[in-house]
Amino acid sequence: MVNCGTTKYDFLSSSIRVSAERKTQRKSKHKFPISKKTDEFRNRFFPYASIWDWNDWKWQLRNRIKDLQALSRIIQLSNDEKTAVEKHTGPLPVGITPYYASLLSETDCTQPLRRTHIPVNGEYINTPGESDDPLGEDNDTPVPGLVHRYPDRVLFLTTGFCSTYCRYCTRSRMVGEPGGEYSFSTSQWERAIQYIEVHPEIRDCLLSGGDPLTIGDEKLQWLLQRLRKIPHLEFIRIGTKVPVVLPQRITLKFTKILKKYQPWLSIHFTCPDELTSEVEEACARLADAGIPLGSQTVLLKGINDDINIIKPLMHGLLKIRVKPYYLYQCDPISGSSHFRTSVEKGIEIIEGLRGHTTGYAVPQFVIDLPGGGGKIPLLPNYVVGREGDDLLLKNFEGGIYRYPDPGGKIGC
Numbered sequence: 001m002v003n004c005g006t007t008k009y010d011f012l013s014s015s016i017r018v019s020a021e022r023k024t025q026r027k028s029k030h031k032f033p034i035s036k037k038t039d040e041f042r043n044r045f046f047p048y049a050s051i052w053d054w055n056d057w058k059w060q061l062r063n064r065i066k067d068l069q070a071l072s073r074i075i076q077l078s079n080d081e082k083t084a085v086e087k088h089t090g091p092l093p094v095g096i097t098p099y100y101a102s103l104l105s106e107t108d109c110t111q112p113l114r115r116t117h118i119p120v121n122g123e124y125i126n127t128p129g130e131s132d133d134p135l136g137e138d139n140d141t142p143v144p145g146l147v148h149r150y151p152d153r154v155l156f157l158t159t160g161f162c163s164t165y166c167r168y169c170t171r172s173r174m175v176g177e178p179g180g181e182y183s184f185s186t187s188q189w190e191r192a193i194q195y196i197e198v199h200p201e202i203r204d205c206l207l208s209g210g211d212p213l214t215i216g217d218e219k220l221q222w223l224l225q226r227l228r229k230i231p232h233l234e235f236i237r238i239g240t241k242v243p244v245v246l247p248q249r250i251t252l253k254f255t256k257i258l259k260k261y262q263p264w265l266s267i268h269f270t271c272p273d274e275l276t277s278e279v280e281e282a283c284a285r286l287a288d289a290g291i292p293l294g295s296q297t298v299l300l301k302g303i304n305d306d307i308n309i310i311k312p313l314m315h316g317l318l319k320i321r322v323k324p325y326y327l328y329q330c331d332p333i334s335g336s337s338h339f340r341t342s343v344e345k346g347i348e349i350i351e352g353l354r355g356h357t358t359g360y361a362v363p364q365f366v367i368d369l370p371g372g373g374g375k376i377p378l379l380p381n382y383v384v385g386r387e388g389d390d391l392l393l394k395n396f397e398g399g400i401y402r403y404p405d406p407g408g409k410i411g412c
């Protein structure tokens, strides 16, 4: 049973508590908050790590949980998890930062965050319609690491490395590497930059991967600076899960770099359990630096495909100044059937949000069409018919209203 009930996410009181905690911790010498639960975890499983170590994002990367032995030390694995981890080879390895591991349930294998980061044998079952590259990105790659599908936008794959690997990753074919981690090359970046330079129609570049925020300050600054020198490139976005799985990465020095180059950030959230005081601090630093923040959430079966989970998540995001942006139908990646929920469920969730809460809290529900068709927004059907020149529309409470629309064709 999924453990995300409405009452658990009483954000009014938790927000006040978290904000008070954040203020106290900001005054402390450690500069970055550490929540009680996470600190208990640190003391229990990493007693040799000081708070300075713990809050050092490079320490977090060096001490990631990557194999069966390390996982078994902190979690009582089910047989399904144990055998799935044992047999795993190839890309999308196990990798979890100690910070994020502190949020996983030690005993409950059905806990949403645990299900999304520890493999189960469902990963090895391929069902019809699934593919390693469901979005057909490899067919739209003019130079290595750059996807150019839409005329005015490119997807720049900066790295194959993530601090924490999600089991439903769309790029599971290429994140991590068999027997080790993927290594990117700056010569590959150069070719991608040169491609953008000679294509004046490109006005928007999304830096993704892997997770671009796992790249060191100097390298990322170099890349942002090179991109900002391209006159026709108006808009730079970064897709990342780092503020959620490695919030310590958002150092004050790093926010100064971002402030200088002003990219927008699309942050990957899954569940309200991720909205900790650490994540609140990371998002506050980014927002204070003037970085526009949006969220991306993949709808996952038995994990967050419930209005009582999505609504508190969207409300929690607004509180930390992140605009809910996309709610994705899970891509049909090989071995993802245990994660995929019905399209109706997504529409039902949007219907449960629109009109029932602040408009800013309603993301767009989209399917990224298999084979490279691009994103399609899906909406509940609010048009119920037409009577003469009147369009008949259904509101959020099911009431029918007329709108004068002489000569219109919609609703016929």
Ligand code: SF4
Binding pocket: 161, 162, 164, 165, 166, 167, 168, 169, 170, 171, 172, 175, 209, 210, 211, 240, 241, 268
């Ligand atoms: S953080 Fe993003 S790129 Fe990395 S594994 Fe998760 S979904 Fe994939």
